Amino acid sequence: MGQEETNNTGYFKELSKGFIRENPIFILCLGLCPTLAVSNLVENAFGMGIAFFFVLLCSNITISLVQKLIPDEVRIPCFIVIIAAFVTVASLLMQWLIPDVYARMSLYINLIVVNCIILGRAEAFASKNNVFRSALDAVGMGVGFTASLFIISAIREVTGFGTFLGFRLIPENIKPITIMILAPGAFFTIGFLMALFNLIRIKKGKVSK
Amino acid sequence: MTLGQIIALFMGSVFVQNFIFSRFLGLCPYVGVSKDTPSAMGMGFAVVFVMTMASAVTWGLYRYVLIPFDLTYLKIVAFILVIASFVQFVEMFLKKAFPALHRSLGIYLPLITTNCAVLGVAFLNITQFETESYGFAKSTLQGFFAGIGFMLAMLIMSGIREKLEYAEIPEAMKGLAIVFITAGLISIAFLGFSGFKL
Amino acid sequence: MLKDKHLTVTVSPHIKTSLTTERMMWIVSAALIPAAGAGIYFFGPHAALVIAVCVGASIITELFCAVLMKKPATIKDGSAFLTGLLLALCLPPEFPLWMCALGSFFSIAVSKFAFGGLGHNIFNPALAGRAFLMGAFAKEMTTWKTLQDFPDGITAATPLNLLKEQGYDSLMKVFDSHSHLFKELFIGRVGGSIGETSAALLIIGGLILIFARVTTWHIPVSYILTVIIVSYFTGGLFDIPFHLFTGGLMLGAFFMATDPVTSPITPKGQIIFGIGCGLFTMLIRIRGGYPEGVCYAILLMNSVTPLIERFSKTRIFGVKR
Secondary structure (H helix, E strand, C coil): CCCCCCCCCCHHHHHHCCCCCCCCCCCCCCCHHHHHHCCCCHHHHHHHHHHHHHHHHHHHHHHHHHCCCCCHHHHHHHHHHHHHHHHHHHHHHHHHHCHHHHHHHHHHHHHHHHCHHHHHHHHHHHCCCCHHHHHHHHHHHHHHHHHHHHHHHHHHHHHHCCEECCEECCCCCCCCCHHHHCHHHHHHHHHHHHHHHHHHHHHHHHHHC | CCHHHHHHHHHHHHHHCCCCCCCCCCHHHHHHCCCCHHHHHHHHHHHHHHHHHHHHHHHHHHHHHHCCCCCHHHHHHHHHHHHHHHHHHHHHHHHHHCHHHHHHHCCCHHHHCCCHHHHHHHHHHHHHCCCCCCHHHHHHHHHHHHHHHHHHHHHHHHHHHHHHCCCCCCHHHCCHHHHHHHHHHHHHHHHHHCCCCC | CCCCHHHHHHHCCCCCCCCCHHHHHHHHHHHHHHHHHHHHHHHCHHHHHHHHHHHHHHHHHHHHHHHHCCCCCCCCCCHHHHHHHHHHHCCCCCCCHHHHHHHHHHHHHHCCHHHCCCCCCCCCHHHHHHHHHHHHCHHHHCCCCCCCCCCCCHHHCCHHHHHHHHCHHHHHHHHCCHHHHHHHHHHCCCCCCCCCCCHHHHHHHHHHHHHCCCCCCHHHHHHHHHHHHHHHHHCCCCHHHHHHHCCCHHHHHHHHCCCCCCCCCCHHHHHHHHHHHHHHHHHHHHHCCCCCCHHHHHHHHHHHHHHHHHHHHCCCCCCCC
16 A cells, blocks of 8 residues: 655655545545445535544544654554444544434444544554644545535435435426335345446556556 | 234344345445355354344443443544454354364454444444343344355355356446446345335 | 257257247247236336336346456347346336346346346346345335225235235135135236236236247246146135236246256256245245245255256265266
8 A cells, every 4th residue: 555655755645545545435435334224315425424534533642642652562452442432432422413414323423433444544543643744544434435425415415315415406397216215225226336446447457448 | 022023023033134235234245245155154253243242231331331330422432442352352262162164263353353344333233222121032133134144145245256257248247337236236125125014 | 868859948048949049038928918918007117117118127237247248249239128027027116217227237237137047047047136125125025006996905915915914804805705815816817016916917928928938838838837726725725826826826826937057958857946946935835924925935946056957967865076
C-alpha cells in the first residue's frame, strides 16, 4: 500500500486513495454489514457515515500516537479497546444529539467496533505511520466510506420510497419499487455497483494495454 | 419456556429474520469463506458454537455485573473483550482436548472475534430479553438458532458458488458482484417467510 | 448415473439429444396455451395485454442482454418466450403493464443473464420475477379482478386469500358447498392469477409434458403427494382438494419446479426437491404472512439444489469430490 515512503510527497495520495483506488466498500469489500443495513434512507446513511468517520479518525490518531507504548503481542486487543472506547463515545453522543436516528440504528452503531475497516486501518496503517499521515488516511477512508454509503442509500431511497432526504422526487402516482428498501434491494444495489466498478476497471485496463 | 416459544425463536432466527438475509450481520465471513462447502461447514459449526456460548456469557455478564454496578455504558468494551477472550479460551481448550476438531475449526476461530454476528446477537439479546423471564435460556437459544441460520446461509451460498464455477458469468459480474446478486435472490426467496404467525 | 435413457433429457441445455432445448421450450409453451386461453376467457382482454407485454419485454430484454454480452442472440430457443409467458400466468389479470415489463426485465436480466444466460441461472427466472414484483408492488400483486359471472362480487379475493384473512366459514358462505367450491376451483372460475386458476387445464398440460418426456414424473408427483399428506394431517379430508386446486400449485408443480436448469438432475435429488417444495408451500400457506407459498417454496428449493445434488451424489458426508 505504499506506506514505506515517509517523505513529504504523496500526502494527497494518502488522502485520496480511499476515494476510489482503495475504496473500502467497492474495492476492498470491507465493512459491509452496516453499509447494507442502514442504507435504506439517506438520513440513516449520513448518521452512520458521521459516526464511522469520527471513530476512524479518533482511533487512527490515538493508535499512531501510542504505537510505541503498546507491546507487539497484545496490540490487537489494545486496538479493540481503543476503538470500543470511541464507539461508546460516538454512541452516547448520537443518543444525545439525534435520538430518533439513533433509535433506528443503535445496533449497527454499536457494531462499528467490529467493523473490519477500522481495525484494518489500525493494524495496517496507523500502527506504522505518524499522526499526520494516519489522520489523512482516516479522512480519505472515511470520506470514501461515507460517499459510498451515500450513493447506495440515494439509489435505494429514490427507487424504494420515491424521495430523497424526505423530499419527494418522483410523483406519487408512479409507484415506488418497495423491494429496494427491503433486504434484497440492498444486495442488488451493492452487487450492481460492484459490477459497475469492475466494468470501469476492465475498460481502464484495456486502454492502458 | 413452552415448546411454542422455542419453535417461534427457531423460525424467527433461522428463517424470518435470518442474520445474513434480513439483518445483514456477519457478511464479511459470509462472502469470504463461502467459496466451497467444507470450509463453509467448518465456519458454520465454529459460529454456532461461539454464538451460543457468547450469548450465554454476555447475557449473564450484563444482567449480573453491568446492571447491578450501573456500568451499562461499558457494554461495548465489556462484550468485545469477553468475546475475544472467550474465543481465545475456546481455541486453547480445543487444542488440548479435541485436537482433531481444532484442526478442522482452528483457522476459523480467530476470524470469529470480528464477526459482527456474534457481537450483534449479544446486543440483540440484551435489548430483547433484558427484563423477560427465562432471559438466560432465551438468549442462549437465540444465539444457537441464529448460528444455525448463519450456517444454513453459508451452506446455501457455498453450494451455489461451487456451481457458479462452471457458469459463463459476464466479466464485470465476476467476484463478489455475482455473490451479492445471488444473496439478493436468496433473500427474495426468504421474504416468503415474512409475517409468520406462530 | 443416467441408467434410464429417457432421463437424459433433463440435462438438455448441456447434452445433445433428439429433444433439443428449442423443441422442449416450445412444447412447454404449447402445453401452457390452454391455461393461458382460459385466463383470457375468464378475466378479459387486459389479461391478454399482460401476457403480451410480459412476453414482448422478455424477448426484448433477451436481445438487449445478448448484444451487451456479445453472445449470439437466442430468441429462437424459446426460453425468453416461455419465461415471459410463465411470469404473466402468475400475475393478477389487472396488473399495471409497466410493472409487467419491469418484472420481465428482472427475470431475464438479473436472474438469468447476470449468471451467464440460459443453463447457468440458479433460480427459475419467471419465479424470481414474480417474487421481485411481490416484494416491489405488494398491493398491486394482491388486487384481484371480480368475475362477472358472480354478481355478488364474491371472487374479488382468491380462495386462499379468503381463507387466510377471514377464515373457513366465510369461504363456505361464498361457495355454499364443498362440491361447488371444488368444481369452480377445478374449472378455474375463481379469482386469482391469470394462468393459475384452471386446475383441469394445467393438469392436462402437465400430463402432456410427462408423456412427451419433456419432464419426468419425480418432481410433480413428490410435490403433489407431499401437499396431499400435509393438508390431510393439518386440515382433514376436505382440505386436500382445496390445497391442490387453489393458487399456483398445479402451475408450479408441473411447469416451474420441473425447470431442468434449476432443479436436481438425479431422480433421488428430484424427489427430495419435490418434497421440500411441498413442505415449504404448506408451511407458508398455513403459517406464513402470504396466502400463497408456491413461488417462494420453489425459489427456496432452487437455492438448495446445488446442495441436494452434492449430497445425493456423494455417499460420505463432507468428503471432497
